[in-house]
Amino acid sequence: MEQSAQGSIGTENQAAQGADDGARVPAQSRGGAAEYGPFGEVGEFGEGEGAGAGRERFGPAGDVRGEHTHSETPIPAPRPVVQRASVRGQILDALRTALVAGDLRPGEVYSAPVLGERFGVSATPVREAMQQLALEGAVEVVPNRGFRVIVRGTRELAELAEVRALIEVPVMLRLARTVPAERWADLRPLAEAGVRAAASGCRVTYAEADRVFHRALLALGGNEQLVGIAEDLHRRSQWPLVGGPVSRARADLVADATEHLALLEALTARDLDVVQALVREHFAGAA
Template sequence: MEQGRPWSVAPPHVPAAGYATRVPEQARGEHTHSEPAAPRTVQRHSVRGQILDALRAALVSGELVPGEVYSGPGLGARFGVSATPVREAMQQLALEGAVEVVPNRGFRVTVRSALELAELAEVRALIEVPVMLRLARTVPAAHWHALRPLAEATTAAAATGDRGAYAESDRAFHRAVLRFAGNRQLVTVADELHRRSQWPLATGDPLSRRADLVADASEHLALLDALVAQDLTVVQSLVREHFAGADR
């Protein structure tokens, strides 16, 4: 039996302490993460939603490792819940392409390809660049100044190197920008594409990841400056580069 890397996942409002576990078993040459350690109880209301949020955060941070298999009962034990809400959350992630079902074993985290991330960046650009250019021409400068705290929040999150925290603040900033378009469907579709683009290719050197996040965050402030100035050329260039940078 091979011992795996400990990691932790905690749903909203539940401390992360107590979730770190060891990888328990080996089957057909693959690891299945399942054994719990000191489980905490998740609030009973919206359990599935809390588990889904926690698993999404673990995907972004790399705590759910690409290629690894995780069992419903094992993850349920980590959160102090039955396997049912975990399986439901995992089924949603399977629909999103984040994991794939492994019959009789659980769910394998999808191994992302550079091509897939490039395709997501292209689709995001096709949707959002025209919107950004329209907003640059029509939205008053005061509205963009009001978003500066959100942009600064992404910078603060990036400085910590916490990819999960950065992902949340990054999407919050982009949602706020797109809401000026007055199209809720646009915001929903763009946010889902954004979420998928945040799943990392693989875990890497922490210092390198932090540098990538800091560079990405700096583009938010630059974008606001360009929107205030109504510099359409810079807006278009920054948005395209920003989406391409999501591959990091």
């Protein structure tokens, strides 16, 4: 039976440690097609007899059909009781977490078979999850190799903050005028949970708490399309920059989370000027 994703994803320095390290993922060589041994170690084909052997095939839409499975440890066939959609969803969540944590590094290439080996599942749900991440702009397909994590810069992060403000500031102002005060009180436990998550200093833990709070707040407007778009922008804004720190300082996370409590107070008081200022500063600080 395919197992759920567990553990963190590592980098190429951890690749040679073998499968006993948990679900750590080796970064793979950027040059040439990669060849993987039974424990996920990475080599490269040269120009000789082995060049091109075992390479994956791509369909007309660029979807990957397989990457270098000939030398890897076989994965047992899934039993009928396993639902692929469930496994794919778990892998997708694990990969998104790895992106936020910086374990999937910008510019590095990862193959579905090696990721599947580390997660204890076949390559298929990993490939499907990676293709979803490609649609979200997190990775790109690299022919004959796998998927490369997109490299972002400070300009893109600033642009995301601007777009989020353009969408959410008008919504917040409308909600401030129409939502009863007691509804804002219902969101206070989520804001307080965010402060606790920030105090832990874990970027991944706080990113999830932040997402839950913003989703619950925007859901009061009743526009599911807007909530989905805002959540996608939020997810993109959490990916670390290339060459930047993997996580923000704990003090920065706590300050960010505390703004949620201040925002709830301003929304309860229907202080539109403070609401607008807090939302804009919140997104600017996240950038």
